[in-house]
Amino acid sequence: MNYGIVSQEQLEQIEEILLQKLIKIGVDCAIIIDMAGNIITIKDTGKSKYDIYSFAALAAGNFATVDAMAKLVGETEFSLLFHKGQDSSIHFSKIDDELLLISMFGKDISLGFLRLNVVEAIEQIQKVWEKQD
Amino acid sequence: MSFINLKDKVVQVKIVYYGPGRCGKTTNLEYINRKFREQIQSEMVSLKTHGDRTLFFDFLPFHMGQIKGYDIKIQLYTVPGQVKYNATRKLVLKGVDGIVFVADAMEKQREKNIRSLNQLHENLQSYKESIFDIPLVMQYNKVDLKEHGIPVLPISVLQQDLNSRLQVPYFEASAITGFNVAATLKKIISSTVVSIQKKLL
Ligand SMILES: Nc1nc2c(ncn2[C@@H]2O[C@H](COP(=O)(O)OP(=O)(O)OP(=O)(O)O)[C@@H](O)[C@H]2O)c(=O)[nH]1
Ligand SMILES: [Mg+2]
Numbered sequence: 001m002n003y004g005i006v007s008q009e010q011l012e013q014i015e016e017i018l019l020q021k022l023i024k025i026g027v028d029c030a031i032i033i034d035m036a037g038n039i040i041t042i043k044d045t046g047k048s049k050y051d052i053y054s055f056a057a058l059a060a061g062n063f064a065t066v067d068a069m070a071k072l073v074g075e076t077e078f079s080l081l082f083h084k085g086q087d088s089s090i091h092f093s094k095i096d097d098e099l100l101l102i103s104m105f106g107k108d109i110s111l112g113f114l115r116l117n118v119v120e121a122i123e124q125i126q127k128v129w130e131k132q133d
Numbered sequence: 134m135s136f137i138n139l140k141d142k143v144v145q146v147k148i149v150y151y152g153p154g155r156c157g158k159t160t161n162l163e164y165i166n167r168k169f170r171e172q173i174q175s176e177m178v179s180l181k182t183h184g185d186r187t188l189f190f191d192f193l194p195f196h197m198g199q200i201k202g203y204d205i206k207i208q209l210y211t212v213p214g215q216v217k218y219n220a221t222r223k224l225v226l227k228g229v230d231g232i233v234f235v236a237d238a239m240e241k242q243r244e245k246n247i248r249s250l251n252q253l254h255e256n257l258q259s260y261k262e263s264i265f266d267i268p269l270v271m272q273y274n275k276v277d278l279k280e281h282g283i284p285v286l287p288i289s290v291l292q293q294d295l296n297s298r299l300q301v302p303y304f305e306a307s308a309i310t311g312f313n314v315a316a317t318l319k320k321i322i323s324s325t326v327v328s329i330q331k332k333l334l
Binding site: 006 | 135145147174180189190194206220225227228
């Protein structure tokens, strides 16, 4: 077994990326989880009240299910996972084999603009995360 | 993989209740959810079919308190036990830190327990984990049925079938009455936390 340990410094850098790239453009909540459903970090506007631990468990399960379905039909992955609601939407994006970035956002942001920022955020996070080993 | 957050000093530990269909995994979590309300900050999440069979998993976050200044957050999961759900069973096992194998002590379930344990072994191998290394506790559930005249396997037989090579701690239990549900939980938490501490040092 390998254990995921991140230093305080790394976490602070990652949180700063989430803040600059996502929260500042109007994302309500950005969460990084691992594929086992653990929460790595969360950055939000302070308004969200729901239970993030249950959310992470369900999100990991949801992503894993879609991933398994992709493999069944011969795709390596379905890279975009997006759920659209009345007032808020959820966007999932893979950071690497272990990590997932989830963004929750309202009607004011377009999906295209969000995706652009998510891609940039992920590139930056990957650099910080690589330093881990 | 347990996740350790050095900044907020939080350790997240994943414990999975595994076992054949209808052995009582969900009932274990329901009992814990009722009995330990003050250690559980949220609702239990159950992804189930109309017939109350687990479809994907049950999830219950359990707060353990602190060890050496670290907040220990235990995430309890169950797998779906029905044979056809092995693909989802495997997904739930991803990143597991400790396992409770719930066996159904009813005589007629003898084969199913053995098959389920063998599949656990294979499923762990697919993640390059070994059933011999991972913290594991055996629970022989439904022993209350003896009193109702339903044939129940003697512990010696269950031990022979399931635990002769593994040699892990075991409990007779009744998830429905709560007998040894907490004892099982305490044992798997302590084995898992000890194992994580060892890996960290
Ligand atoms: N008599 C008795 N019945 C039990 C006990 N534990 C569970 N049951 C019953 O067994 C049935 C199945 O229990 P569940 O907890 O749903 O079983 P499960 O392992 O979660 O089943 P799956 O979700 O299909 O894998 C229910 O009707 C429970 O009430 C027990 O200790 N004694
Ligand atoms: Mg169940």
